[in-house]
Amino acid sequence: MRAEIISVGTELLLGEIIDTNAAFLSQELAALGIELYHRTTVGDNEQRLKQALIEALARADLVVTSGGLGPTADDLTKETVAAVLGLPLVLDRPSLLWIKEYFARMNKEMTVNNQKQAMIPAGGEALPNANGTAPGVLICKGEKVVVCLPGPPRELIPMFRSYVLPYLRTKSRGVIHSRVLRLCGVGESELVEEIADLLTDQTNPTLAPLASEGELRLRITARAQSEREAEALIGELEAKLRARLGHWIYGTDDDTLEAVVVKLLRTRGETLAVAESCTGGLLANRITDVPGASAVLERGLVTYSNRAKEELLQVPAAVIVAHGAVSGEVARYMAEGVRMSAGTDWGIGITGIAGPGGGSREKPVGLVYYALVGPGVNLVQKVHWSGDRVKIKRRTTQAVLDLLRRTLLATEA
């Protein structure tokens, strides 16, 4: 089965709303094994919506629209779908009753406009809206299926799950499953070279590399007759990838690097304290985004000033004078100082120049030193990032979390 999505709404074309519905519907269709090759967005304009519907129906078996079911004259999705399919609009009495009850419950006057919302293309099935007045509609004509859903995500999502999903499940043959492997510490081109043969050879499962901030993802997608078969196909390719890339893979699907690190530390019953200068609290913030982080992170110190480094971390003033606040020596003292004062198993120290000011020829913007100390571990690393302040902060925390992860995996608790 092949589908298209048409998002309807001038507010989308003005950029006032981000179209999260399109992503939601795309995910759901992919999970059902329904192919999606096009998505289109048009405004509240009859002629352009009509044209988009005609094109989509020519290419696909299923067309899902979102938006344009409201009570105003602007809202013309059902009217246009009816016209394209050559069907009259008829009153759906259960929908009218529902809308009347909705207004009664809200203690509001129902307007004549709202009656329009109870009109649906003849032969269509009205889809109740648990969170609003506009019913959706599902229309089968010949080999084609058109589903019209309301625009607000809190109306669209439950309506899709309650009525459209069960219908589509009966229609689609086979399933599509996918798994995402998350990697850190490797660039996209290096990764692609490493698995060039697998990238070109694969048709089922398919393999796609995706780059994002400071990390890479590899998506494995399999089509099969059953879930079990799809999982087996994914498992086979995943094993090959892990054999080659295992040292870079930190997790799967929705894992985050911080969640993986918190989990490792919790499993080992170990604790962590961090001292940050240039990352300014981002490392502590990422760690504390993870539920249960309080069992792991004893404290985090943002020691921007030299005075704070000296007072809170016992970094000797002489070391700062001799090597500068941005130096491997100071990073190490910071890690040791915070570990000592917090009495934790692990300590991290970070110092660098996030910019845009503060750089020099010897110590340019983007230069960062970070240190990790723990049982039998005493590491200092130097990096030089490009990018702006926010990117330098983000990349540094990514590198630090990955160093901690690798170190934990390489040492025994």
Next chain:
Amino acid sequence: MRAEIISVGTELLLGEIIDTNAAFLSQELAALGIELYHRTTVGDNEQRLKQALIEALARADLVVTSGGLGPTADDLTKETVAAVLGLPLVLDRPSLLWIKEYFARMNKEMTVNNQKQAMIPAGGEALPNANGTAPGVLICKGEKVVVCLPGPPRELIPMFRSYVLPYLRTKSRGVIHSRVLRLCGVGESELVEEIADLLTDQTNPTLAPLASEGELRLRITARAQSEREAEALIGELEAKLRARLGHWIYGTDDDTLEAVVVKLLRTRGETLAVAESCTGGLLANRITDVPGASAVLERGLVTYSNRAKEELLQVPAAVIVAHGAVSGEVARYMAEGVRMSAGTDWGIGITGIAGPGGGSREKPVGLVYYALVGPGVNLVQKVHWSGDRVKIKRRTTQAVLDLLRRTLLATEA
């Protein structure tokens, strides 16, 4: 001028990524007075991308693509645009040099794949990518203009602003200017009621409310023959809005609450120290995202454990026992403790339950106390947020920054 946007990427059609670029580009085009009637999304498929380009070029003068500029064989936007326009691909030497330097700076090996990124359609103008390897490209052929931008928003947005926007400004007749007023501390429905008359009456300038995490924006957009005229129209409506909503407006356009607070403190020559429990470093992180924050933030302490609260902030153990770590008393001790130890003008203390665990009947998830102390100021506030851990952290820091901003405005330096 009429434009279309084509978003390219199989990951979009699988719903793995929400297409925020499309909304960003739509907003920017609207602000330039460029009409946008269609947006299309296709996967990494040459045939379908080609078809989409042909259709878009038939309907519009300007086609903007996002995505598909990466180093892999999947990435074929430039190749397909070149084919559709009947142009050969040629090597752009400055881009190649930039990519080489990029890899040298990162201390990484440049692969053959990355050379492909320096190829652009003949006659096109390469657009430098400040945050990645893939240059964009702007191609004029006859009456048509095609702009190809990279997929990652961190690369697309600055590239659009630096190179595409100035070009399009020279192209569009008349001007459209807009200004965004940023508000904090008010809900959307309250705001809409307050300015209901202005929202319905306006045609030029138009007025649109936009909601996002913990804040609201009001966008004023004016069309005129000259910048000066547009600015005058905006200024008139802005004055009306400020008269009614001034106490909620913290900034305009790209201002952030943290940048406004840092600027206020810098102007006054005052310093700040923060002690965070449930926000786990997010407040310090937001403040240190602002260039120049080091002149303002002396230190930030993430005191997750009671021990850290006692040792670093001198919160008496008896107070924690008597009132609990999540209490107004502890928030106040934290603010005073960090202010005292750092010797700053202002101190902030935050304690609460970010969840998902740790809540109780008396102290449910989402309960947060925060304190602000400074010259003649000693405030403690209690809030109870709904939402998940990340949302609770975000909303708390938003409320704290707004309290500091209002307090600074209400007191003399």
